[in-house]
Amino acid sequence: MDARLIYVVEKNAPYFLVTMLELLNLIIFFFVGLLVAVGLVALVQKFGAKGQLRMKTKQLSYECGFEAFGDARTPFNIQFFQVALLFLIFDIELLFIFPWAYDFINYGFLGYFSMLAFLFILILGLWFEWVEGVLDWSEIE
Numbered sequence: 001m002d003a004r005l006i007y008v009v010e011k012n013a014p015y016f017l018v019t020m021l022e023l024l025n026l027i028i029f030f031f032v033g034l035l036v037a038v039g040l041v042a043l044v045q046k047f048g049a050k051g052q053l054r055m056k057t058k059q060l061s062y063e064c065g066f067e068a069f070g071d072a073r074t075p076f077n078i079q080f081f082q083v084a085l086l087f088l089i090f091d092i093e094l095l096f097i098f099p100w101a102y103d104f105i106n107y108g109f110l111g112y113f114s115m116l117a118f119l120f121i122l123i124l125g126l127w128f129e130w131v132e133g134v135l136d137w138s139e140i141e
Contacts (some may be wrong), residue, residue, distance in 0.1 A: 082134050093122055 100107065100115050107115075129135060 079137065085136070086129065
């Protein structure tokens, strides 16, 4: 198809036709990706190391040198989960603070005071966690 004809079709075509052309590009992209994935799997199946996969040690549940003992689902202290959640909360907080600090001048007083309110709520939450003893590791059972 001539490039000029594509331009005319896209410029003067109804919205449905342009959408169908974009959908065709998406379908082609999907099938090329699928072809690459299937081709790579086929190459690994054909030329991959077959003898090593059948070894007895490769079929064991663990390759660390000894048989597994005990249950892997032993309970442990809930404070590990709490600290992980606190880390995520204060880590996500930085996702809000860095863009604000980068473009601080353009936000004006409203942006400044809204960030102060945001930080006040976070500090209030940290104070509540401190008072409740979430951060106190001396009470580990």
